[in-house]
Amino acid sequence: MKGLDRNALEQVAEYFQSLAEPTRLCLLNALRNGEMTVSELAEGAESTPANVSKHLSLLAKTGFVERRTQGTSAYYRITDPDIYALCDLVCGQIAKRLSAQAEAHNAFKKAARRA
Amino acid sequence: MKGLDRNALEQVAEYFQSLAEPTRLCLLNALRNGEMTVSELAEGAESTPANVSKHLSLLAKTGFVERRTQGTSAYYRITDPDIYALCDLVCGQIAKRLSAQAEAHNAFKKAARRA
DNA sequence: TGATTACTTAACTAATTGGTTGTATAGTAG
DNA sequence: CTACTATACAACCAATTAGTTAAGTAATCA
Structure with a gap:
């Protein structure tokens, strides 16, 4: 990520945008355990099949998931498990921030006690 | 990223959303080389100071950058250089996809030649 | 065949967002 | 003080988007 032209950016x-939605993250997280149908995913994500289907087709378009049909059902699965490395990295970043916040909070309380 | 409640998701x-915009990525990329003023960043990103200022305050609010003023200028810098690990990981993912696409393209051409 | 199930998609609404423009603020120079 | 510079911010607009609703498609079953 050094000499990046507009197109690359x-x-x-677009890659990040696909991951910038709680419901989509929930779907990807559910698919950690293997492929699932739309209705299973909808139940797990506490959403409607229509909404989940829309999110899944976006994720399919951007290459995060793949689709397989069997009977009247559509099974979705993760294309490349490496994306979880990304999610874990982000979770680590957020955890780091939260602990930094906690530390700052403690420091503040300490200072307040001194005052 | 296993048992994630709605709040965590x-x-x-929100973290990904901050990175889901080309101009903001451009700003973060420019800040790899150290702190810069708003107008310097605006020039580098081929945008207006007002627009860049808005993006920077979003990045500051979400904790990606920090602000320092000197004279009439505002200098921005990266809070935690570890975010570049994330960007590089994503670039790697995209590169992987592009090469996969290229391979598929070649396979297609090959098949077309055979037909 | 008709009925049912599972999913997709089009149309719509409400909310968000990137960018522009104009105004306001703060520091600096004369 | 005024004038100028750098930045921030509010108001606004156009475009995008998450979610709902209803209609449409495809496979299964009686």
Whole structure:
């Protein structure tokens, strides 16, 4: 990520955009355990099949998931498990921030006690 | 990222959302080389100071950058360089996809030649 | 065949967002 | 003080988007 032209930046942004929605993250997280149908995913995500289907087709378009049909059901699965490395990295970043916040909070309380 | 409640998912989504915009990625990329003023960043990103200022305050609010003023200028810098690990990981993912696409493209051409 | 199930998609609404423009603030120079 | 510079911010607009609703498609079963 050094000499990035506008086109490359847009690709990276689109990648992040796919992950910038709680419901989609929930779907990807559910798919950690293997492929699932739309209705199973909808139940797990506490959403409607229509909404989940829309999110899944976006994730399919951007290459995060793949689709397989069997009978009247559509099974979705993760294309490349490496994306979880990304999610875990982000979770680590957020955890780091939260602990930094906690530390700052403690420091503040300490200072308040001194005052 | 296993047992994630709605709140955690929203935090992660917000994190990704901050990175889901080409101009903001451009700013973060420019800040790899150290702190810069708003107008310097605006020039580098081929945007207006007002627009860049808005993006920077979002990045500051979500904790990606920090602000320092000197004279009439505002200098921004990266809070935690570890975010670049994330960006590089994403670039790697995208590169992987592009090469997969290229391979599929070649396979298609090969098949077409055979037909 | 008709009925049911599972999913997709189009149309719509409400909310969000990137960018622009104009105004306000703060520091600096004369 | 005024004038100028750098930045921030509010108001606004156009475009995008998450979610709902209803209609449409495809496979299964009586």
